[in-house]
Amino acid sequence: MEKELLLMLPGPVPIPERVRLAMARQAINHRSPEFGAVYADCVRCLAPTFGTANDLVIISGSGTAGMEAAVANVGRGKKIACLSNGKFGERLYDISKRYGDATRLSSDWGTPLPLDDLGASLEAGAEVVTLVHNETSAGIRNPAQEVGKLCRKHDALFIMDGVTSIGGDVVEADRWGVDIAIVGSQKCLAAPAGLAAVSVSQRAQERFVADCPYYLDLAAYIKNAKKDPMETPYTPAVPLFLALREAGLLIEEEGIEHRVMRHQRLAQAVRAAAAAWNLPLFPSIDALHGYSNTVTAIRMPEETTDPDFRGLVKKLGIVIAGGQDHLKGKIFRIGHMGAVGAPEVLATLGAIQAAMHRLGCDCADDGVAAAAAHLA
Amino acid sequence: MEKELLLMLPGPVPIPERVRLAMARQAINHRSPEFGAVYADCVRCLAPTFGTANDLVIISGSGTAGMEAAVANVGRGKKIACLSNGKFGERLYDISKRYGDATRLSSDWGTPLPLDDLGASLEAGAEVVTLVHNETSAGIRNPAQEVGKLCRKHDALFIMDGVTSIGGDVVEADRWGVDIAIVGSQKCLAAPAGLAAVSVSQRAQERFVADCPYYLDLAAYIKNAKKDPMETPYTPAVPLFLALREAGLLIEEEGIEHRVMRHQRLAQAVRAAAAAWNLPLFPSIDALHGYSNTVTAIRMPEETTDPDFRGLVKKLGIVIAGGQDHLKGKIFRIGHMGAVGAPEVLATLGAIQAAMHRLGCDCADDGVAAAAAHLA
Numbered sequence: 001m002e003k004e005l006l007l008m009l010p011g012p013v014p015i016p017e018r019v020r021l022a023m024a025r026q027a028i029n030h031r032s033p034e035f036g037a038v039y040a041d042c043v044r045c046l047a048p049t050f051g052t053a054n055d056l057v058i059i060s061g062s063g064t065a066g067m068e069a070a071v072a073n074v075g076r077g078k079k080i081a082c083l084s085n086g087k088f089g090e091r092l093y094d095i096s097k098r099y100g101d102a103t104r105l106s107s108d109w110g111t112p113l114p115l116d117d118l119g120a121s122l123e124a125g126a127e128v129v130t131l132v133h134n135e136t137s138a139g140i141r142n143p144a145q146e147v148g149k150l151c152r153k154h155d156a157l158f159i160m161d162g163v164t165s166i167g168g169d170v171v172e173a174d175r176w177g178v179d180i181a182i183v184g185s186q187k188c189l190a191a192p193a194g195l196a197a198v199s200v201s202q203r204a205q206e207r208f209v210a211d212c213p214y215y216l217d218l219a220a221y222i223k224n225a226k227k228d229p230m231e232t233p234y235t236p237a238v239p240l241f242l243a244l245r246e247a248g249l250l251i252e253e254e255g256i257e258h259r260v261m262r263h264q265r266l267a268q269a270v271r272a273a274a275a276a277w278n279l280p281l282f283p284s285i286d287a288l289h290g291y292s293n294t295v296t297a298i299r300m301p302e303e304t305t306d307p308d309f310r311g312l313v314k315k316l317g318i319v320i321a322g323g324q325d326h327l328k329g330k331i332f333r334i335g336h337m338g339a340v341g342a343p344e345v346l347a348t349l350g351a352i353q354a355a356m357h358r359l360g361c362d363c364a365d366d367g368v369a370a371a372a373a374h375l376a
Numbered sequence: 377m378e379k380e381l382l383l384m385l386p387g388p389v390p391i392p393e394r395v396r397l398a399m400a401r402q403a404i405n406h407r408s409p410e411f412g413a414v415y416a417d418c419v420r421c422l423a424p425t426f427g428t429a430n431d432l433v434i435i436s437g438s439g440t441a442g443m444e445a446a447v448a449n450v451g452r453g454k455k456i457a458c459l460s461n462g463k464f465g466e467r468l469y470d471i472s473k474r475y476g477d478a479t480r481l482s483s484d485w486g487t488p489l490p491l492d493d494l495g496a497s498l499e500a501g502a503e504v505v506t507l508v509h510n511e512t513s514a515g516i517r518n519p520a521q522e523v524g525k526l527c528r529k530h531d532a533l534f535i536m537d538g539v540t541s542i543g544g545d546v547v548e549a550d551r552w553g554v555d556i557a558i559v560g561s562q563k564c565l566a567a568p569a570g571l572a573a574v575s576v577s578q579r580a581q582e583r584f585v586a587d588c589p590y591y592l593d594l595a596a597y598i599k600n601a602k603k604d605p606m607e608t609p610y611t612p613a614v615p616l617f618l619a620l621r622e623a624g625l626l627i628e629e630e631g632i633e634h635r636v637m638r639h640q641r642l643a644q645a646v647r648a649a650a651a652a653w654n655l656p657l658f659p660s661i662d663a664l665h666g667y668s669n670t671v672t673a674i675r676m677p678e679e680t681t682d683p684d685f686r687g688l689v690k691k692l693g694i695v696i697a698g699g700q701d702h703l704k705g706k707i708f709r710i711g712h713m714g715a716v717g718a719p720e721v722l723a724t725l726g727a728i729q730a731a732m733h734r735l736g737c738d739c740a741d742d743g744v745a746a747a748a749a750h751l752a
Contacts, residue, residue: 004402012403012614023399023615026380027388027568029695060570061437064610065591072589095590186611192403194436194570194613213448213589214471215441234440235562237570237613238388239399319405 006318008348010136010164010295011187013338015243019191022246023239030236036229038245039236042197043225045248048256049189050162050181051172052199057221058244059196060237063163063184066196068095069216070159070180073200074128075100076209081126081156083113083147086135087324088161096130109327110138110283110297115146122154129158134165137324139281139297139333141169143288148177157204163187166197167251168263168294168337179204185240188263188294190338191247194240250339260293266336266345267293269374273349273367274298277356282331294337297323300330301361312355318348342375382694384724386512386540386671387563389714391619395567398622399615406612412605414621415612418573419601421624424632425565426538426557427548428575433597434620435572436613439539439560442572444471445592446535446556450504451476452585457502457532459489459523462511463700464537472506485703486514486659486673491522498530505534510541513700515673515709516659517545517666524553533580539563542573543627544639544670544713555580561616564639564670566714567623570616626715636669642712642721643669645750649725649743650674653732658707670713673699676706677737688731694724718751 007014028034043056050056059065071080071092077100082093084106096102103126105117118129129151133144144160151158160178162171168188173181179201186193200218208219220233251259271291274281282297283289300306306322306329313320321333334352336345349368356363383390404410419432426432435441447456447468453476458469460482472478479502481493494505505527509520520536527534536554538547544564549557555577562569576594584595596609627635647667650657658673659665676682682698682705689696697709710728712721725744732739 005405007403007405009405011611012405015403020400020402020615023568024396026396027383027391027562029381029383029385029388030569060613061441061591062611062613065437068589068591098587098590184611186403186614192399192613192615193406193611194616211474213444213592214474215437215444216589216591235387235438235560235569237436237438237568237616238562239396239568239615239619240570240613243615 003317005314006344006347008318008335008344009321010333010335010337011184012193013186013190013335014340015190015192016250016339018250019243019246022242025242028238030238031231033229035238036231038241039230041245042241042248045252046197049167049171049251050199052174052181054174054199054201055222055225056197056199057218057225058232058241059198059216059221060194060240061196062193063182063196064091065216066182066184066198067092067161069198069218070182071095071099071130072212072216073208073218074157074180074204076211078127079125080128080130081105081118081121082130083118085109085111085113085138085140085142086132087137088132088135092130092132092161100128110140112284112286112289113142118147118150122150122156127156129156132161133171134169134292134294136164136292136295136333137327138283139292139295140283140285141290141292144178145176146288152177157207164294164337168260170260173199185244188337189244189247189251191244192240194237195244262341263293263337265374266340267291267296269345269371270296270334270336270349272370272374276365276367276370278364295333295335297331297333300332301356303361304359305329308359309355312358313351316351316354318351320348345375346372379693382720382723384694384711384720385697386709386711386713387560388569389562389566389711390716391566391568392626392715394626395619395622398618401618404614406614407607409605411614412607414617415606417621418617418624421628422573425543425547425627426575428550428557430550430575430577431598431601432573432575433594433601434608434617435574435592435597436570436616437572438569439558439572440467441592442558442560442574443468443537445574445594446558447471447475447506448588448592449584449594450533450556450580452587454503455501456504456506457481457494457497458506459494461485461487461489461514461516461518462508463513464508464511468506468508468537476504486516488660488662488665489518494523494526498526498532503532505532508537509547510545510668510670512540512668512671512709513703514659515657515668515671516661517668519664520554521552522664528553533583540670540713544636546636549575561620564713565620565623565627567620568616570613571620638717639669639713641750642716643667643672645721645747646672646710646712646725648746648750652741652743652746654740671709671711673707673709676708677732679737680735681705682708684735685731688734689727692727692730694727696724721751722748
């Protein structure tokens with residue numbers, strides 16, 4: 001095999017060696033003080049990334065399993081308002097339809113959400129609201145704090161997909177009134193894929209429904225997490241917990257404030273490069289909506305195609321993402337989340353700039369230099 | 377940390393180094409030919425352990441997630457007959473109650489199942505039958521082939537929990553008429569915990585219900601597995617797939633027939649030791665039910681208690697299992713599944729025999745020698 005590719009995707013992301021090697025050890029009993037301590041370390045290190053003092057549990061499954069657990073445990077038979085301006089907002093709506101009376105409150109991908117419609121939905125009795133905080137499909141950061149305020153005003157439960165913001169951008173779940181927040185392990189936490197961490201407010205727990213999937217029964221997870229030693233209700237994916245603990249310790253060592261600032265700096269650098277190249281950012285933002293600090297979505301240069309463009313970048317050993325669904329060929333996306341820093345971002349921008357030159361795209365200015373100025 | 381404990385449990389089990397180290401590599405994109413090839417290798421190596429040519433998919437979740445996927449995709453609103461003579465039979469019944477009109481057909485843990493009642497249930501219109509092939513809680517092997525015959529006769533779907541038999545004992549899913557079979561990664565396959573592989577017959581696929589949990593939607597798994605490259609519908613736990621591939625290659629290298637014979641030989645050795653010690657095996661078997669070949673459940677020596685007995689064994693670096701629920705303190709269980717061989721079994725029996733001597737238990741004869749005679 002040639003050298004491993006540098007994944008500058010909105011997940012999966014490069015995993016620090018210390019985190020990967022944590023998985024190589026021999027199996028341990030998952031009903032033991034040793035495993036309980038691993039789980040406890042994960043929770044202690046993750047709580048500040050959520051900004052929560054609520055119960056926090058970890059499901060062996062993808063972020064989607066975490067999202068479904070949230071909806072299934074409080075949404076069965078309820079009126080659910082699903083905000084959507086991208087692929088993952090759609091997914092939350094798809095999940096919500098399986099459980100409750102779901103209404104989609106949508107805008108075009110990457111454009112501000114219809115918050116007025118949300119107010120009307122809540123007036124009309126919506127009991128649960130779903131929001132994707134950071135919509136990677138479109139590179140937009142949605143206004144979680146404002147949605148939280150509206151939910152609180154109408155006593156609705158607020159489910160927030162923080163899959164690609166928690167651990168990389170400012171998240172204040174408790175202060176914003178988030179009842180259930182979810183993060184995936186393979187994004188800003190820079191751990192391997194396969195775990196979803198879910199925080200659950202007391203208010204949400206009081207409204208748990210009885211009829212939820214067995215494997216996604218949050219009450220069972222919370223009950224088992226209160227045992228001494230801490231446990232999961234079903235066999236956990238032990239190596240992934242060992243890796244997540246190590247990733248969590250790295251976050252604790254860096255400090256969540258510094259970590260968020262690092263992500264913001266990387267995002268500013270990438271945006272500066274796009275500006276230098278005269279390539280518009282994809283999202284339309286306003287006073288409440290912002291550009292994502294963990295993934296940047298940029299319009300594809302007009303002179304080329306997605307396969308040619310990303311193919312050349314990949315030849316230089318770097319994988320960036322294209323657009324999904326109807327945005328295929330229209331945008332490209334650079335993930336800058338997790339453990340990456342200036343070297344990875346500069347390499348990526350250098351490869352993109354070289355590809356653009358090679359393909360005869362008109363780069364107005366030196367994007368690498370513009371980025372470097374932000375990273376210094 | 378002191379030396380790692382030798383886990384002689386009915387899962388988790390010791391994982392070969394080659395399997396563990398497969399997880400240490402850098403993240404790879406899960407939508408890529410490289411990951412698709414990993415998934416394809418897993419399926420190719422696992423199919424012979426199931427004895428199936430049916431579609432086979434892998435869910436990132438525990439064996440319980442696999443069991444729930446089976447029940448949820450064909451059981452919603454259906455009459456489900458749940459055979460149960462142990463803890464996992466009970467769990468399948470608990471899961472089935474969440475989806476359909478479930479009836480428990482039970483006998484005392486570790487005693488023959490009421491197959492006459494099953495016949496009556498099928499006559500009365502049961503459409504789905506659940507069975508735990510190898511019930512680790514009681515060390516009994518249940519008659520999958522006979523259950524399959526009854527299901528076929530009445531055109532009912534047959535769900536078989538093969539979590540602790542597939543990869544270690546004879547399983548002929550297609551020949552026995554199993555519609556959905558499930559295995560967990562951390563048992564006889566000797567891979568880390570966190571994946572469930574599920575085989576699904578065409579007949580079962582034709583009876584899929586629309587309303588199943590999103591994360592456990594087998595139709596979506598099957599559809600994505602048919603893509604080129606193979607994919608999973610949601611982000612897979614990549615390191616666990618890498619490990620499972622390596623574990624699968626080890627099975628392929630050993631050959632499933634040889635692997636099953638190895639498990640049978642280890643089981644015979646442990647049973648010979650129990651006989652030498654005059655300790656009765658826990659299960660009551662008959663012409664159709666047998667002793668498990670992957671875990672042996674033995675009555676606790678009368679002269680001691682579970683904490684004293686297993687505590688002394690653990691001081692010698694070996695973990696064996698106690699009884700669960702109402703069998704706590706009444707039995708102990710030795711797992712002999714996965715990659716273990718004569719050295720691990722002899723060490724375990726030696727530690728048990730030493731503990732019995734130390735605790736003043738009456739060991740009639742030398743169990744270690746009796747086992748060694750079978751292992752030679």
